[in-house]
Every structure is written in C-alpha cells, then in structure tokens.
Amino acid sequence: NAGVMQNPRHLVRRRGQEARLRCSPMKGHSHVYWYRQLPEEGLKFMVYLQKENIIDESGMPKERFSAEFPKEGPSILRIQQVVRGDSAAYFCASSPRGPGAEEKLFFGSGTQLSVL
Amino acid sequence: KNQVEQSPQSLIILEGKNCTLQCNYTVSPFSNLRWYKQDTGRGPVSLTIMTFSENTKSNGRYTATLDADTKQSSLHITASQLSDSASYICVAVTGANSKLTFGKGITLSVRP
Numbered sequence: 497n498a499g500v501m502q503n504p505r506h507l508v509r510r511r512g513q514e515a516r517l518r519c520s521p522m523k524g525h526s527h528v529y530w531y532r533q534l535p536e537e538g539l540k541f542m543v544y545l546q547k548e549n550i551i552d553e554s555g556m557p558k559e560r561f562s563a564e565f566p567k568e569g570p571s572i573l574r575i576q577q578v579v580r581g582d583s584a585a586y587f588c589a590s591s592p593r594g595p596g597a598e599e600k601l602f603f604g605s606g607t608q609l610s611v612l
Numbered sequence: 613k614n615q616v617e618q619s620p621q622s623l624i625i626l627e628g629k630n631c632t633l634q635c636n637y638t639v640s641p642f643s644n645l646r647w648y649k650q651d652t653g654r655g656p657v658s659l660t661i662m663t664f665s666e667n668t669k670s671n672g673r674y675t676a677t678l679d680a681d682t683k684q685s686s687l688h689i690t691a692s693q694l695s696d697s698a699s700y701i702c703v704a705v706t707g708a709n710s711k712l713t714f715g716k717g718i719t720l721s722v723r724p
C-alpha cells in the first residue's frame with residue numbers, strides 16, 4: 497500500500513507563473529489536508545478537502561490560491577501568479593476518516609516550491 | 613491564540629545516550645497531543661498520540677509524557693541511534709474542530 501504521493505518533489509517557478517502541486521492520498525483515504533512549511537517555521541494548515549468538496553479553507557490565502565480534490569485523480573493545490581514569498585515546502589496529508597480526536601494523519605514527502 | 617513552543621531548538625548527543633525534548637502548548641479546548649518525527653526532506657511521521665487522560669505513551673525507544681494541568685509534554689528517546697537524527701515536532705490538537713497546531717520542531721543530531 498503506497499503512502500501519500502506528492503509530485504513534483506521540487507518545483508521552480510519565476511514570479512508571475514502558476515504552480516500546480518499534486519497529491520495522491522493513501523489508498524482508501526478520502527480526506528486530504530494541505531500544509532505549508534516556511535524555513536525555520538512549523539507546518540501551517542491551509543485547506544482540508546473531502547472528495548469533491550472543500551471542507552475548511554480557513555488557512556488558505558483568499559487570492560491566488562485554490563485547491564481541489566476531484567472524484568477521480570489527485571488533489572491539486574494551485575498557486576497563480578507566484579511571488580517570492582510563496583517559496584516553501586508544501587505538504588499533503590491524508591486520513592481514512594475526517595478530523596477526529598485521535599485520527600492519524602499520513603504525510604507525503606512534500607513539494608519544495610522555489611520562486612525565482 | 614493557539615501556540616506550541618518547543619525546547620531546546622537543537623540538540624547534539626552521542627550515539628547510545630538518552631535525551632528528553634520538551635513541549636509547552638496553549639490550545640483551547642484541548643483534545644490531544646502528538647509527537648512527529650520528520651527526517652530531512654521527508655514528511656512528518658506520527659510517533660505518539662495522547663489524549664488528556666493519558667500521561668504516558670511509548671512507541672519502542674520513544675516515550676512521551678503529558679501533563680494536561682501544566683500543559684507540558686516531553687519526548688524521551690532511549691539508547692539513541694544514528695537514525696534518530698531528525699526534527700521532532702510537537703503538535704497540539706484542539707477539541708472543537710481537530711485543528712492541528714504545530715511547533716517549530718527540535719533538531720536532534722546523533723553523533724557516532
């Protein structure tokens with residue numbers, strides 16, 4: 497059973513370009529979470545999705561950022577018109593059930609986004 | 613504001629030695645406290661999850677403690693190995709919506 501798969505591992509974009517980050521959850525997991533980690537900082541929650549639905553996007557900037565988790569295929573985190581401040585490691589996690597007291601999250605290896 | 617503070621920021625120990633990592637948290641309402649291990653270039657991996665009614669939990673050479681009254685937790689690593697070199701992250705979870713608040717992590721280096 498493969499773990500959470502994220503790709504690409506590294507993504508380089510110039511300012512103003514679009515970045516698309518993909519996450520395939522573990523088999524049987526229908527809940528996906530995206531986190532951002534800046535250097536020397538802890539992971540920060542961005543968005544929580546369940547198949548075809550955004551459940552909580554309270555941590556995601558209102559502009560330029562969007563996320564989806566279609567019925568078929570991976571979850572996508574999309575950043576439009578990237579700026580240098582978007583440079584960070586973006587982690588995806590999945591779980592078989594929704595947020596619960598002891599629900600365990602399984603993390604992918606992350607995508608390191610570098611904006612030139 | 614929900615916060616998790618960890619100390620020390622980094623730690624170097626010799627292989628075979630024990631060490632203890634500290635965590636102070638402020639989240640409300642509190643649900644559970646988690647410790648994760650994050651290898652360089654990888655995602656975090658869960659080590660322990662403790663609810664407020666548990667004050668100790670072990671996972672192999674890792675033992676976590678929780679004092680819900682003082683809002684403190686510790687992770688004790690016994691007989692350290694080179695593969696223990698990683699960042700150890702303390703995470704406090706709120707009871708209202710199971711939101712995770714991450715600490716910045718403690719970088720542990722185990723030297724031969």
